[in-house]
Amino acid sequence: MPRCQECxxxxxxxxxxxxxxxxxQNxxxxxCGTCGRCICIEHDPVRNLQRWNFPFKSAEIAALYLRTxxxxxxxPCGIYELKSGTGRASYKIFEDAESLRLYLQKNRDKTCKRxxxxxxxxxxxxxxxxxIRKLTAGEVEHYMAERKE
Ligand SMILES: [Zn+2]
Ligand SMILES: [Zn+2]
Incomplete structure (x- = not known):
């Protein structure tokens, strides 16, 4: 399948x-209005975070959440490669280079080379x-069945 232009x-x-x-369900x-893919956009008001705010293991996985x-x-936000003190790579989405800089200031163990x-x-x-909404029970079953195909 070609890459969805929307998501x-x-x-x-x-x-x-x-x-x-x-x-x-929750x-x-x-x-996605183009391919129907569901991407979690739930906002956690306590921590003020959405799924896309978390670090990802690869740029490919981060790209699945970039649209949200x-x-x-x-x-257009960006996926940035971060390195931990031990040299382990992770990928995180930031609105812009400025929000990346703020994050790096608060997380001194992380670096971003480029x-x-x-x-x-x-x-x-x-x-x-x-x-942008929750699915109905029927839509959840339908989507889950389509995932197995
Ligand atoms: Zn799509
Ligand atoms: Zn979710």
Whole structure:
């Protein structure tokens, strides 16, 4: 399958990656208006975080959540490669280089060698059929069945 121009994924049912049923049942989803992929966009008001704010193991996995970052920020965000003190790489999405700098100031054990994104999707666009909502019980079953195909 070609890469979806709206949500940047080749696999329209790959997400949610972890505990998919629980995520689909309980969390607000970004429902891609182009390919139908559901991306968790649930906002945790206590920690003021969404799924895309967390570090990812690879740039490819981060790219699965990039659309929710772009949509939330209303601009093209970037995936940046970070290194821990032990040299372990992780990938994190930031709105811009300034928010990366603020993060690095607060997390002194992390470094970013190239202060440019390894991936970004420009320009930012909106799509007419995007929906932000929780799925109905029937939609969850339908989506889960499609994941197995
Ligand atoms: Zn979720
Ligand atoms: Zn899509």
């Amino acid at each position: 940047y994924s080749e696999n329209s049912r790959i997400t949610p990656l972890l505990k998919p049923r629980g995520c689909l 969390h607000t989803q970004y429902i 970052a772009d949509y939330t920020s209303k601009k 202060m440019v994104p390894v991936y970004t999707a420009e320009p930012y666009r909106e799509y007419p059929h995007t929906r």
